[in-house]
Amino acid sequence: MSYQDEEEQIGYQVGSFPKDFGYGNFDHEDSNSRSAEDKPRILLMGLRRSGKSSIQKVVFHKMSPNETLFLESTNKIVKDDINNSSFVQFQIWDFPGQIDFFDPTFDSDMIFGGCGALVFVIDAQDEYIEALAKLNQTVTKAHKVNPRIKFEVFIHKVDGVSDDFKMESQRDIHSRATDDLADAGLEGVHLSFHLTSIYDHSIFEAFSKVVQKLIPQLPTLENLLNIFISNSGIEKAFLFDVVSKIYIATDCSPVDMQSYELCCDMIDVVIDLSCIYGSKDDPDVAAFDDHSSSLIKMNNSTILYLREVNKFLALVCIIREENFSRQGVIDYNFLCFREAITQVFELRLKNQKLEAAEHSQDHDSDYQGSIPSTGTASQNFDQHMSNTAVA
Numbered sequence: 001m002s003y004q005d006e007e008e009q010i011g012y013q014v015g016s017f018p019k020d021f022g023y024g025n026f027d028h029e030d031s032n033s034r035s036a037e038d039k040p041r042i043l044l045m046g047l048r049r050s051g052k053s054s055i056q057k058v059v060f061h062k063m064s065p066n067e068t069l070f071l072e073s074t075n076k077i078v079k080d081d082i083n084n085s086s087f088v089q090f091q092i093w094d095f096p097g098q099i100d101f102f103d104p105t106f107d108s109d110m111i112f113g114g115c116g117a118l119v120f121v122i123d124a125q126d127e128y129i130e131a132l133a134k135l136n137q138t139v140t141k142a143h144k145v146n147p148r149i150k151f152e153v154f155i156h157k158v159d160g161v162s163d164d165f166k167m168e169s170q171r172d173i174h175s176r177a178t179d180d181l182a183d184a185g186l187e188g189v190h191l192s193f194h195l196t197s198i199y200d201h202s203i204f205e206a207f208s209k210v211v212q213k214l215i216p217q218l219p220t221l222e223n224l225l226n227i228f229i230s231n232s233g234i235e236k237a238f239l240f241d242v243v244s245k246i247y248i249a250t251d252c253s254p255v256d257m258q259s260y261e262l263c264c265d266m267i268d269v270v271i272d273l274s275c276i277y278g279s280k281d282d283p284d285v286a287a288f289d290d291h292s293s294s295l296i297k298m299n300n301s302t303i304l305y306l307r308e309v310n311k312f313l314a315l316v317c318i319i320r321e322e323n324f325s326r327q328g329v330i331d332y333n334f335l336c337f338r339e340a341i342t343q344v345f346e347l348r349l350k351n352q353k354l355e356a357a358e359h360s361q362d363h364d365s366d367y368q369g370s371i372p373s374t375g376t377a378s379q380n381f382d383q384h385m386s387n388t389a390v391a
C-alpha cells in the first residue's frame with residue numbers, strides 16, 4: 001500500500017444535519033479561506049479500530065455515534081478540509097491504523113512537517129500496551145521531524161467503563177507514556193491527555209482544546225471574553241463555532257462539562273428552530289445569521305443567552321437571573337465585544353494575506369515590520385472593550 005495514495009474528501013457531508021448547516025453547503029467567508037496547504041494540519045493516528053474515523057465523522061460531519069458502527073476500516077490517508085470560519089480552518093488527516101513508519105513510501109518530512117497537532121487515539125476498552133508502543137514510536141518520529149507539533153492523546157471509548165477505571169487508566173497510560181518517552185531521551189516532549197467518547201460531549205470538548213492551540217489569537221479572544229463577562233455580570237461565556245459545536249475560546253473561569261453540554265444543546269435548539277420557522281421566503285438562505293439570538297430560562301434561576309457574532313460564531317452565556325435585569329447593558333457590551341472580534345478577524349486576514357504574499361515572493365523582505373503583532377492588537381481591542389458599560 002502506498003501512503004502517497006491519498007484520498008481527498010473535501011466538502012463531505014453525512015447524516016441528517018439541516019441543509020443550511022452542512023459543510024458542503026456552508027457559505028464560507030471566501031475572502032478569509034486559505035488554500036489547503038496553508039492551513040494547520042491535525043493528524044489522527046492510533047491502532048486499527050481505535051475510533052479515529054468515528055471521531056472525525058461525529059465531530060465534523062454530524063454523523064450520529066450509532067452510525068459509526070458501520071464505518072469501514074480506513075486503508076489510505078483521508079484528508080478532510082475544515083473551513084468553517086476564519087478561526088476554524090485546518091485539515092484533518094485520518095490515517096490507517098496499520099501505518100508503518102519504516103515503509104519507504106511514508107514521507108515523514110511531508111506528513112509531520114506541516115502538522116500543527118497530532119491526536120493519538122487509544123482504545124480504553126482494549127489492551128493498551130501495543131498502543132503505547134505505537135504512541136512512543138509515533139511521537140519519537142514526529143518530534144524529530146517537527147518539534148513544534150502538539151501531542152494530544154485521546155483515551156477513547158470511555159463510555160463503556162466505570163469512573164474508577166477511567167481514572168486508573170488515565171493515570172497508568174500517562175505514567176507509562178511519559179516514562180517511555182524519557183527512556184527514549186524525550187523528557188521535554190509534552191503530551192496532553194483527554195478522556196473521550198463519541199457518545200457524549202467529551203469528544204467535542206477535547207477537540208475544542210486541540211483546535212484552540214492552533215489559534216494564535218486565543219489569548220486575545222480570552223482576554224475579550226474576560227472583560228465582557230466581568231463587566232456584564234455573566235458567570236460563563238463560550239465562543240462557539242456553530243457548525244461543529246467546538247468552542248474556540250472561553251473566559252478564564254474553569255469549564256465544567258455540564259455547562260458546556262447545556263450550551264451545546266442550546267445551539268442545537270436554535271438551529272433546529274431556525275430551520276423549521278426561519279426564512280420562509282428563500283429556503284436557500286440560512287435563517288441563522290448575525291441577527292439571531294435566543295434566551296432560555298432554566299428552573300434553577302439561571303439564564304442561557306445566545307447571541308450571534310457572525311454567521312459562523314455564536315456567543316453563549318450562562319447568567320444568573322438576577323443579573324439579567326439590566327439586559328440593555330449586556331446587549332451594549334455584546335456589541336462592543338462583537339466589534340472587537342471583527343477587528344481580530346480583520347487583523348488575522350491581513351496577516352494571512354501578508355504571509356501568503358511573503359511566501360509566494362519567496363524572499364526575506366521585512367514584512368514583519370508592517371504586521372501588527374498580536375500584542376499590539378490585543379491592546380487595541382482592550383481599548384475598544386474599555387467602552388463597555390458595567391452592569
Ligand SMILES: Nc1nc2c(ncn2[C@@H]2O[C@H](COP(=O)(O)OP(=O)(O)OP(=O)(O)O)[C@@H](O)[C@H]2O)c(=O)[nH]1
Nearest residue numbers: 049050051052053054068069073074097157197198
Ligand atoms: N463504545 C464506543 N465505540 C466507539 C467509540 N468511537 C468509535 N467506536 C467504535 O469503534 C469502532 C471502530 O471505529 P473506527 O472509527 O472505524 O476506527 P478507526 O480507528 O478509524 O479504524 P481504522 O480505520 O481501521 O484504523 C466502530 O465500531 C465505532 O462505532 C466510542 O467513543 N465509544
